[in-house]
Amino acid sequence: MLKLEKVTKHFEKVHAVQDVSFQVNRGSVYGLLGPNGAGKTTTIRMIMNIIQPDSGTIRIGDGTSGGTDSRMLGYLPEERGLYQKRKIREVIRFFGQLKGLSLKEAADHCQIWLDRFGMSDQADRKVSELSKGNQQKIQFIVATVSFPELLILDEPFTGLDPVNQIILKDIIREFRDEGKTIVLSTHQMDQVEQLCDHICLINKGQVVLEGALASIKEKHGDQQIEIRFKTRPEKIATGLFKSYDIQNKILRGYLPDDLSFKEAVRRLTDMWDIEGIARYTPSLEDIFIKLVEA
Numbered sequence: 001m002l003k004l005e006k007v008t009k010h011f012e013k014v015h016a017v018q019d020v021s022f023q024v025n026r027g028s029v030y031g032l033l034g035p036n037g038a039g040k041t042t043t044i045r046m047i048m049n050i051i052q053p054d055s056g057t058i059r060i061g062d063g064t065s066g067g068t069d070s071r072m073l074g075y076l077p078e079e080r081g082l083y084q085k086r087k088i089r090e091v092i093r094f095f096g097q098l099k100g101l102s103l104k105e106a107a108d109h110c111q112i113w114l115d116r117f118g119m120s121d122q123a124d125r126k127v128s129e130l131s132k133g134n135q136q137k138i139q140f141i142v143a144t145v146s147f148p149e150l151l152i153l154d155e156p157f158t159g160l161d162p163v164n165q166i167i168l169k170d171i172i173r174e175f176r177d178e179g180k181t182i183v184l185s186t187h188q189m190d191q192v193e194q195l196c197d198h199i200c201l202i203n204k205g206q207v208v209l210e211g212a213l214a215s216i217k218e219k220h221g222d223q224q225i226e227i228r229f230k231t232r233p234e235k236i237a238t239g240l241f242k243s244y245d246i247q248n249k250i251l252r253g254y255l256p257d258d259l260s261f262k263e264a265v266r267r268l269t270d271m272w273d274i275e276g277i278a279r280y281t282p283s284l285e286d287i288f289i290k291l292v293e294a
């Protein structure tokens with residue numbers, strides 16, 4: 001559904017995006033991740049054809065982003081902007097028509113979305129009268145008013161309470177199940193773990209990790225170990241771990257690359273009274289921090 005090949009963008013001396021390539025399959029939720037200033041928004045703006053790459057290609061569906069039917073694309077930008085003085089219903093319909101919907105289609109879609117978020121009774125209120133979270137919901141509705149095939153969401157959970165975060169997650173999953181494609185950019189790793197099947201981690205403008213989330217976690221779990229001690233040891237032998245963190249009686253650490261899990265278990269059980277040893281599956285946040293700090 002979306003394919004970037006060696007996409008590069010400079011702003012004067014800043015190498016915002018360098019040789020970024022990835023592919024997003026139809027009917028999936030793809031996480032575009034990275035620390036502040038990594039190049040995510042620049043990448044998204046190029047996908048949306050708001051700015052042009054210096055080099056490389058971006059292909060959406062069967063064409064390139066420049067020639068894509070605007071109904072097909074939905075974008076929730078990082079910086080929000082709605083007409084504060086206008087009524088909610090008017091704003092949604094207006095953006096629907098901008099996307100090429102007829103007035104009737106825009107009105108129908110507006111109603112469907114307001115119902116979905118339980119906001120029909122607020123349709124005639126001005127945007128400025130809404131709370132931050134409710135404005136965020138309207139912004140999401142504006143992005144999805146045309147029921148786009150490719151939906152790009154930049155930090156969509158900001159400002160939403162836990163109940164509305166669940167509603168939004170359900171909507172994202174529904175979109176995916178209908179065969180639509182979602183690119184999700186967020187710093188909330190728990191949301192990524194719950195929603196995304198593939199991810200791309202960008203750091204300093206370059207892709208540092210890309211692929212299926214499950215296999216990434218498996219691969220990065222290889223040298224990780226979790227040990228539950230019966231009694232917390234006074235001292236931990238150096239050389240057994242590359243790094244570790246111990247809290248109460250539980251140690252989580254990285255084994256050196258040349259020490260197998262089996263050999264580590266043998267040495268550890270010789271040394272200490274141990275209740276249990278397991279491979280530790282890292283969270284996406286662990287992997288993110290490890291790669292970004294490297």
Ligand SMILES: Nc1ncnc2c1ncn2[C@@H]1O[C@H](COP(=O)(O)OP(=O)(O)OP(=O)(O)O)[C@@H](O)[C@H]1O
Pocket residue numbers: 011014015016034035036037038039040041042043078
């Ligand atoms: N219009 C611009 N002019 C100059 N530099 C820019 C411009 N837009 C982005 N940059 C620079 O490009 C780099 C990437 O910025 P970008 O906004 O893409 O990062 P990001 O990953 O979206 O960050 P964040 O998570 O903080 O939103 C940064 O160094 C930023 O300062």
